Structures are given as C-alpha cells and as structure tokens.
Amino acid sequence: MPHDHYDHEHDHSHEGLSPSGHPYRADNDTDLSYWQAMEIALRELLIEKGHLTAAQLHAQINAMDSRSPANGARVVARAWVDPEFKAALLADAGAASRVMGFDIGPMHLIALENTKEVHNVVVCTLCSCYPRNLLGLPPDWYKSRAYRSRTVIEPRKVLSEFGLELPEHMQVRVHDSTADMRYIVLPAQPEASLGLTEEELAAWVTRDSMIGVGLPQAPQ
Amino acid sequence: MKVRIKSHWPPGHIRTPAYLRGKIGQIERRIGLFNNPEETAYRQTGPQRELVRVRFRMADIWGARAERGEDVIEAEIYAHWLEPV
Numbered sequence A: 001m002p003h004d005h006y007d008h009e010h011d012h013s014h015e016g017l018s019p020s021g022h023p024y025r026a027d028n029d030t031d032l033s034y035w036q037a038m039e040i041a042l043r044e045l046l047i048e049k050g051h052l053t054a055a056q057l058h059a060q061i062n063a064m065d066s067r068s069p070a071n072g073a074r075v076v077a078r079a080w081v082d083p084e085f086k087a088a089l090l091a092d093a094g095a096a097s098r099v100m101g102f103d104i105g106p107m108h109l110i111a112l113e114n115t116k117e118v119h120n121v122v123v124c125t126l127c128s129c130y131p132r133n134l135l136g137l138p139p140d141w142y143k144s145r146a147y148r149s150r151t152v153i154e155p156r157k158v159l160s161e162f163g164l165e166l167p168e169h170m171q172v173r174v175h176d177s178t179a180d181m182r183y184i185v186l187p188a189q190p191e192a193s194l195g196l197t198e199e200e201l202a203a204w205v206t207r208d209s210m211i212g213v214g215l216p217q218a219p220q
Numbered sequence B: 001m002k003v004r005i006k007s008h009w010p011p012g013h014i015r016t017p018a019y020l021r022g023k024i025g026q027i028e029r030r031i032g033l034f035n036n037p038e039e040t041a042y043r044q045t046g047p048q049r050e051l052v053r054v055r056f057r058m059a060d061i062w063g064a065r066a067e068r069g070e071d072v073i074e075a076e077i078y079a080h081w082l083e084p085v
Helices: A034-048 A054-066 A069-081 A083-091 A093-099 A145-153 A155-161 A198-202 A207-211 B058-065
Strands: A108-113 A118-123 A171-176 A181-186 B002-005 B024-034 B049-057 B072-078 B082-084
Touching: A034 A054, A069 A083, A069 A181, A069 A198, A069 A207, A083 A093, A083 A108, A083 A181, A093 A108, A108 A118, A118 A145, A118 A155, A118 A181, A145 A155, A145 A171, A145 B058, A155 A171, A181 A207, B002 B049, B024 B072, B049 B058, B058 B072
Parallel strands: A108 A181, A118 A171, A171 B072
Antiparallel strands: B002 B024, B002 B082, B024 B049, B049 B072
C-alpha cells in the first residue's frame, strides 16, 4: 500500500513498513524443519489409517485454544468467599478444581497462597510448564529465556518490571515448575473488593495475579 | 529435613536444574511417586521415583549476589537426586 510521509518530521525510511509504521511479518517461505515434516507425516498417517479424523483433531486444537484464565479466576474467587473451599484448594488444588467442574485431566496442581508476608511467583526454568487447563496458553514472555532465567536469580527486579514493587519485609517464593506439579497463585483478596459476590470477584482476578507477576485489580 | 542436591552431570533428559545441583535446601513437602523422566524420555520403564519439593534460601544458591538472601526458591526434585547433609 503506497503512503507518503511528507508530514513526518523524521527522515528514516518507511519502506516495507505498514501504514502505522510497523514491519510486516515475514512470509513463512522457508523449508519445513525435520520436526515440522514429521508432524505433518504423522498427522496424515493417523487420519489415513482411520485412527482419528481431521475434524476431531481440530476440535481438540479448538478446545485447547479456548481455555482461558477465566477458569482460574473462578477458582480464586470461590476461595475468597468460601473458607472451606480455600482450605480444600490449599490441601489439594487438583481435587478442588475438579469439584468446581474443571476438567484438569491428569494435571497435579498446587495452589500457593499470597499473604501479607509472602509473595509467590511461578516460573519453569527448564521449559514452559504452565497450568493450561486453568489458565489457557502461556503468554509469550513466560516462555522467554529472559523470564525463565532471571526470575530465579533476581525475582524482585523482574517483578518490578511488571510494575510490582514488593516491600523488603515480604518474602518472595519463586516456584520452579521442574517436574510433575503445576502451580497457581492464590492472590490475596484486595480490601476494596470485600463484600462483592463470587461472580463479581472473578473479574478482579487477572492472569498475571495467578502467575504471581501481578495483583488482582478492579475490572476496567 | 536438610538435603543436598547431588552434583552429578549425566547426559540425557534431566529435570534437576543445573543451578540447584550441589546446593543445600530443606524438604518442603513430599508429593508421591512418579515415573522417572530420565527413563520415560527414552521409552524405558523403571521403578517410579519419589518426588519431593525442596526449599532453598536465595543466599544458599547465589551467595552475596542474591537480591535478598531470605527469599526462597522451591523446586520439585526426584528423590534419587537427594543426599543427606
């Protein structure tokens, strides 16, 4: 799309950029990698041999893509209003989530309670383990080398870059998701939200507050 | 209970993070028996291993470089990586 930049004060070239000045994403024209070719071959064989259909495969991809942090937010909101549920969640988060009707598969889940003295944050230094059944797909930054390596070395600096400054007297607990467990942070309920219904409270629970890089917030 | 993570460096699919090997921590909780990823990654079947959560002080991992020595890291470690202190 042609566009002129006579009105711009700067003089760098905008060739190859979108009207808003951003680079276009490169086309995916490179050869398939070995594993991309393997995935296609395996998928086509499974379909040709009748083990599954293309529709089943895409239904599963759709189901995986449609999981969202709203599931985890409902679990947190229930824990805020129901002390018995909270106790059950802290004792066995997987069982408590199943009681709420969430299909979390074979996942083993641990809930980590934030208090006035303790702040929990979750990372997977080895790969990108994440409680997808409750939070959906992990954000890109969660899978970045920077987040994965720095969170265990300088968690306070990382959290401050998320806008979260923790007082010196609080203990930071970094949870490295190294093996079979998955983690969800149970953030402390903001005082301003006391007295709201469980449904209203769920809107306060952000994805980042369940990873531990943010706090619950009043809905916008 | 105090434990040290073994300072072993075998090849293969190891889920004991390098930065924790040789470090001393406290057992936070015992989680139960799980398949050993060092074997399942290669389609080997062996005995299940106990999985344990271990809590480490930042000062015990990073020394004087730690942001705040009393902050902690907790990680899941298979019991065959633990040795008594």
